[in-house]
Amino acid sequence: MRNYIFFVLFFCTTTVLAQYKTLHDFSARTIEGDTLHFSSLAGKKVLVVNTASECMLTPQYKKLQELYEEYGGDDFEIVAFPCNDFGKQEPGDNKTIKEFCAQYEVSFTLMEKISIKENPPPVYRWLTNSEENGTLDAKVWWNFQKFMVDEEGNVVDFLGPATSPLSNKLKDWLKE
Template sequence: MRKYIFFVLLFCTTSVAAQYKTLYDFSAPTIDGDTLHFSSLKGKKVLIVNTASECMLTPQYEKLQELYEEYGGDDFEIVAFPCNDFGKQEPGDNETIKTFCTQYHISFTLMEKIAIKDNPPPVYRWLMNSEENGTLDAKVWWNFQKFMIDEEGKVVDFVRPTKSPLCDKIINWLNE
């Protein structure tokens, strides 16, 4: 009987350990100081991107807004995390960043400025680590790396920083 109980406990422990987190397990502060509970995005595809105001890729803000205007709403959300880690190209504070983004008429979710390299916030540790997300390991290479999250809150893939938010990989994913 003891062996039976041991194996049942071992099986249950192993099953629990194999369960990976989803996006819905996280929350983070928005640029306005509110808290975004990612569970509020259940049922939506989500594109998470680290951004910077002084990067040669900064015009991607315009493309992100175009993508959001085309697909955003009930089925899709963009969540942007300003970050100064790559080339020190986001030196401003949250208010400066928010003001800068007005020129692109941003209507998608803009988060509080973060650091990714030395101490990534929990949601970015999850995005980059297959042991947490169950899908992939993905180092963030530069500003404007885009992570694709499905309607169940699972990491699907990522798109390198130099690829446009309007690239075929993202558009095809959104149209699936």
């Protein structure tokens, strides 16, 4: 009986302590070099997407901007991380990337260029690993993979690279 009580107490204690991080626990550098504390996005749904300027999916910048213009503001934010890991399709530096994005009139948040394969930033390790996010495992396999994060900072789902930012699944989630 004594061993049973110890086991129950140990299990309950470790279960309570096994809290997962949220997006709000992270920060990263913007394309301008400033630090963005994701805790500033608390209360907003967030779409995190890895981008590239020389990809056949690059026109998604336009669709991301349309989505942002329709839903962005107090309740929704897009955070884009340029990345050169997939097909070497983002070869430019931060300044070049920012200038490129101007043609799409991007007004959502652009982050500094990252590597997801070689040295993923902590926020991407969290997004892709259920042991860290408590929800899902999702390997990033190409440019424009989209992660959906709720108002509390929990990753809830992801959309593959070819899925349009204007998909019904994404719009329905934003309307919830």
